[in-house]
Amino acid sequence: MVTLLHIDSSVLPGEVSSSRSITNVFRKAWxxxxxxxxxxxxxxAADPVPHITAAAWSAGFTAPSERTPEQSAAFAAREKLIEELEQADAVLIGAPMHNYSIPSTLKAWLDNVFLMGRTAGEAPSAxxxxxxxxxxRGGSYAPGTPREGFEFVLNYLEAVFKGALGLDLDFIVPELTMAPRNPAMSELVPLYEASRERAFEEAAGMAKELAERFAAKTA
Structure with a gap:
């Protein structure tokens, strides 16, 4: 049996959220x-993980037998998140752009699972x-666009997931999601719709491709 770790972080619920709508297509295909x-x-968003504390951080660099009760309790919550990542055969993450970066709840999750010498370092455990x-994202931050310099999501997540955690990373990037809600962007609605449809197709295709990859491994 294979395990998918699915994480959503949009503050918007259900189909109101573009990222949730697309992760849902991926998950169903999976x-x-x-x-x-x-x-x-x-x-x-509904059940945020705790932001990392000094006790939780320092416990990661302290032998279990030497941890204080506070460190042990704090690290137990971190270890559960780390084990979920380590045990997953694939990971799916909804990471909408909030004010040019990722949601703070997703950053909190990353801070918990990022542990040098275990999930990060010379031999990352996942x-x-x-x-x-x-x-x-609500607008477009693609190369050549006026706001290209405000793209702090893809480059950051690539550095963390690929560079530090050693994961095999793919992005699906639906753009212009504010076009249907912002009258000033009304002329961009067709581009938004095309981007959204392409994202749905990519989500279903990537899920099926991963399934074929796992099937080939077990054949």
Missing amino acids: EEQHPQGTVIYRDL QGTPVTVVAS
């Missing part, structure tokens, strides 16, 4: 291919695990 599989789901990130 479950069709893996009806007996396991999905570990975390909604970081190295090679495929991670698909749906990085939706």
Whole structure:
């Protein structure tokens, strides 16, 4: 049985959220291919993980036998998140752009699972695990656009997921999601719709591609 770790972080609920709508398409396609599989789901907006504290951080660099009760309790919460990442065969993350960066709840999750000498460092414990990130954004920050310099999501997540954690990273990037809501962007609605449709197709395609990859490994 394969395990998918699915994380959403948009503050918007259900289909109102572009990132949630697209991760949902990926997850459904994944479950069709893996009806007996396991999905570990975390909604970081509805149930945020604790921001990392001094006790939780220092416990990661302290031998278990030498930890204070406070450190042990704080690290137990971190270890659960770390183990979910390590045990996953694939990871799916909704990471909408909030004020040019990722949601603070997703950053809190990353701070908890990022542990030098275990998940990060010379031999990351989840190295090679495929991670698909749906990085939706209200405008366009693609190369050549006026706001290209305000793109702090893709480059940051690439540095963390690929560079530090050693994960096999893919992005799905639906753009212009504010066009239907902002009258000043009304002329961009067709581009938004095309980007959204392309994102849905990519989500379903990537899920099926991953399923085929796992099937080939077990054949």
